[in-house]
Amino acid sequence: MRREDVKTEHDVREFLKDWSEFERAVYLAAYNIPHGRVCTYGSIAKRIGRPRASRAVANALHNNPLYPIVPCWRVVKADGGFGGDQKAAAGRREHVRSEGIPIANDKVIMSKEVLY
DNA sequence: CCCGTGACCGACT
DNA sequence: CAGTCGGCCACGG
Numbered sequence: 257m258r259r260e261d262v263k264t265e266h267d268v269r270e271f272l273k274d275w276s277e278f279e280r281a282v283y284l285a286a287y288n289i290p291h292g293r294v295c296t297y298g299s300i301a302k303r304i305g306r307p308r309a310s311r312a313v314a315n316a317l318h319n320n321p322l323y324p325i326v327p328c329w330r331v332v333k334a335d336g337g338f339g340g341d342q343k344a345a346a347g348r349r350e351h352v353r354s355e356g357i358p359i360a361n362d363k364v365i366m367s368k369e370v371l372y
Numbered sequence: 373c374c375c376g377t378g379a380c381c382g383a384c385t
Numbered sequence: 386c387a388g389t390c391g392g393c394c395a396c397g398g
Contacts, residue, residue, distance in 0.1 A: 314380055328379085
């Protein structure tokens with residue numbers, strides 16, 4: 257399965273067959289975040305049944321092999337901020353803003369409407 | 373198997 | 386309300 261041919265969730269599974277179960281779960285969860293919404297590292301962790309693995313979730317997303325098929329930029333910190341080095345964080349922030357999500361003071365304004 | 377390294381989190385000053 | 390601190394956990398060396 258070639259990266260360029262990944263179009264569906266099934267394709268994502270296939271493409272990641274050799275990755276760990278944990279990473280696969282993280283990428284699949286992120287893959288399902290709808291356009292115009294965001295999710296936190298912690299909630300992704302809960303969603304995949306590892307409620308305390310938020311740091312590991314962040315590590316996995318940092319190595320996202322399916323960008324931009326897996327929209328890792330829609331995953332933010334619990335306070336709406338963007339982690340990582342400034343340059344990359346700013347890039348994800350603008351990407352999120354371009355999808356219509358309200359931002360103030362470099363953070364997403366967390367509301368239940370925008371939260372996935 | 374131990375150790376350092378993070379795109380984290382919640383509680384507590 | 387901004388920092389700090391301890392706990393967390395997958396991964397690679």
